[in-house]
Amino acid sequence: MRVVVTGGAGFIGGNLVYALLGGGWEITVIDDLSTGSMDNVHPATGFRRLDVRDPRTAEAIIAASPDIVVHLAAQVSVAASIEDPEFDREVNVEGTRLVAEAAVAAGAQRVLFASSAAVYGEPQELPLTEDSPVAPAVPYGASKLAAESVLAEVLRPAGVDFAALRFANVYGPRQRAEGEGGVVAEFASRMTAGISPVIFGSGTQTRDFIYVADIVSAIAAAASHEGALAGPGPTGPAYNISTGIATSVNMLAEGLRVALRYPGTIERADARDGDVEASVLSPGKAASTFGWKAAVELQDGLDATGSWFARQR
Numbered sequence: 362m363r364v365v366v367t368g369g370a371g372f373i374g375g376n377l378v379y380a381l382l383g384g385g386w387e388i389t390v391i392d393d394l395s396t397g398s399m400d401n402v403h404p405a406t407g408f409r410r411l412d413v414r415d416p417r418t419a420e421a422i423i424a425a426s427p428d429i430v431v432h433l434a435a436q437v438s439v440a441a442s443i444e445d446p447e448f449d450r451e452v453n454v455e456g457t458r459l460v461a462e463a464a465v466a467a468g469a470q471r472v473l474f475a476s477s478a479a480v481y482g483e484p485q486e487l488p489l490t491e492d493s494p495v496a497p498a499v500p501y502g503a504s505k506l507a508a509e510s511v512l513a514e515v516l517r518p519a520g521v522d523f524a525a526l527r528f529a530n531v532y533g534p535r536q537r538a539e540g541e542g543g544v545v546a547e548f549a550s551r552m553t554a555g556i557s558p559v560i561f562g563s564g565t566q567t568r569d570f571i572y573v574a575d576i577v578s579a580i581a582a583a584a585s586h587e588g589a590l591a592g593p594g595p596t597g598p599a600y601n602i603s604t605g606i607a608t609s610v611n612m613l614a615e616g617l618r619v620a621l622r623y624p625g626t627i628e629r630a631d632a633r634d635g636d637v638e639a640s641v642l643s644p645g646k647a648a649s650t651f652g653w654k655a656a657v658e659l660q661d662g663l664d665a666t667g668s669w670f671a672r673q674r
């Protein structure tokens with residue numbers, strides 16, 4: 362299978378490429394290295410350093426003649442999206458349009474897009490399903506939702522199948538501590554450096570934390586599914602990629618303390634404004650449509666993540 366992975370030099374992209382090259386995928390990575398790193402790019406991939414807003418990206422996708430395009434490249438910082446929503450929109454919406462149009466021109470069969478739980482905004486009900494209301498609270502969530510619509514607009518008339526995979530909170534090796542939403546990476550890098558991690562608020566706030574290998578297996582399952590993924594109906598091609606399990610920040614910190622045998626303290630600070638108190642996403646639709654289910658237990662994922670961070674020092 363020939364696959365183009367945009368954002369393949371990033372945290373999720375690097376894990377995806379390393380895991381799937383072995384499975385016979387022929388991969389071209391397109392990445393501008395704005396937050397990614399060549400350390401994440403396997404030497405056996407074709408690598409093009411390009412911005413997804415650059416027309417040369419379309420040429421590179423067409424030249425690669427992919428069966429599948431996995432579109433991960435994005436402006437990923439919630440804070441940056443608030444500071445500069447126009448830049449966020451350009452990369453996440455217009456970049457997605459360029460990639461989708463190139464996928465059509467390249468004759469690709471399917472596009473898999475990295476969407477986000479941020480499209481839901483403040484949850485009105487738990488667990489969130491693909492039928493839950495979408496009301497993004499930040500420009501990053503709005504641009505991901507708009508990109509989902511762009512995919513439908515460009516790909517449906519062209520008969521190219523697609524799915525918007527709405528990832529929950531992903532953690533694992535290769536994640537950057539300075540990245541957004543990377544609380545596990547932040548805690549792990551602090552603990553390995555002997556610096557106390559800081560929990561904002563009570564630590565009882567929950568998220569649906571999913572280990573990156575489960576994201577990789579979801580993308581692989583969606584890529585090789587034989588039926589169509591972009592079904593009809595309002596939620597058509599959206600799929601939650603999540604565990605369905607609510608994990609508190611306190612549980613995470615404790616799990617990492619065990620993983621890293623961290624002997625120090627964990628600091629507490631005031632809750633941050635606008636933090637969602639509880640979030641968990643039902644993964645049932647992905648299970649029933651393309652037979653995928655998260656398989657990695659939280660402590661196993663934290664152990665593997667902790668070992669990776671410890672090795673980086």
Ligand SMILES: NC(=O)c1ccc[n+]([C@@H]2O[C@H](COP(=O)([O-])OP(=O)(O)OC[C@H]3O[C@@H](n4cnc5c(N)ncnc54)[C@H](O)[C@@H]3O)[C@@H](O)[C@H]2O)c1
Pocket residue numbers: 367368369370371372373374391392393394395396397398411412413414432433434435436437452456475476477478527528529530531532540542
């Ligand atoms: N990590 C999470 O918890 C999470 C949750 C939901 C959705 N996502 C989505 O998953 C995808 C991958 O995220 P990640 O966590 O691996 O982040 P990341 O920052 O590690 O990866 C993003 C990659 O895209 C590249 N990139 C950014 N702008 C680009 C541009 N204009 N042109 C070309 N390349 C560009 C970066 O250099 C980087 O390699 C993103 O679309 C993100 O929005 C991530």
